[in-house]
Amino acid sequence: MNQAMQKDVQNTAKGRADEHMVELATFYVGDALCGMNILKVQEINKLMQMTKVPQAPDYVLGILNLRGQIVTIIDLGKKLGLGETDAQGDPRNIIVNSQGGYVGLLVRKIGDVVEADMTKKERPPANMRGIQGEFFTGVYKTQSALIGILDIDKVLSIED
Template sequence: MFEKRTGKIGGDMDKTKTETQTKTEIKTEAEMNVVELATFYVGDALCGMNILQIQEINKLMMMTKVPQAPDFVLGILNLRGQIVTVIDLGKKLGMGETDMSLELRNVIVNSTGSSVGLLVKKIGDVVAVNLTNKEQPPANMSGIQGKFFTGVYKKENGLIGILDINKVLSMEE
C-alpha cells in the first residue's frame, strides 16, 4: 500500500517536474532523484526511511500493555484519539530488546490501514540521498537480516540501510 502510494507521489512529482523542466530547465536529473531520509538507530545499525512515510516522531508516552500480544508489541497508546500499536523495532528485527533510555523515540508510521509506532534506540539526522546511488543490501547488516532492506546508501559516517517498512510490519515470519 505504501509502496504504491510513494510510487504514485514519485510519479506525480516526476510529472510536475518534467513540466517545470521543459519550461525552465533548471533542475538536473540528479537533483530530481534526491529524497530525504529520516535516519534512526536500531541496535548499532543506522537505518533510514523516506521521510514522507513518517507521520510523526514522539517521545515515549504512557502505554497500555496488551496481555498475550506478540513479544515485540510493547503495547498500545492513544495518539489524539487514534489507537497506535507500539512495536519494539529492535526486537522485531531480531536485535533483542531495546533498552529504556531518554533517547528512545517512537516513530509513527501508517501501514496497512492502521498506525504503528516503531520504538527506536535514538534518531539521527535527516539525510538527502540520491536514488541513483542506492546499492543492493548485504545479506546481513549489523545483525539485521538483509531481507528487511530495500537498499543501502554509503555515507561518510557509514552505511544507511533503507528499511522496507511493509516487510518489517508484515505478520509473516
C-alpha cells in the same frame, strides 16, 4: 500567465531531478543506522505511557492513544531480532502509516535527516549488524556512515 508557465516548467524539471533524491529519516536500531523515506513518517514522539496488551506478540510493547487513534507500538529492535530496545537511553517512537493503520516504531536513537540519491543506492548485504538483509531495500553510503534503508511495509507485514 507566462510566468506561471515558466514556474510550472521549473517545477517539473525540479521534480524530475528529485525523483532520485530522497530525504531519509535515520535512526539507530541496536547499533545499525537505518533510514526510511521521510515522507513515510507521520511524526516522532517521545516514549509515552502505554497500555500493555497481554497475549500480544512479544515485539508489541503496547498501544497508546495518539489524538484519538489507537497506535500499536512495536519495538523495532526486537522485531528485527536484535533484542529489546533499552528504555533508559533516548528511545523515540516513529509513527508511520502502514497499510491503513498507524504503527509506532520504537528505536534506540534518532539520527539526522539525510538527503540521498537513490541512484547511488546499493544492494543490501545478507546481514547488516545482525539485521537480516531481506528487511532492507538497499544501503546508502554517506561520507561517514552506511545507512540501511528499511522496507517498512515488509518489516510490519504479518508473518503467518
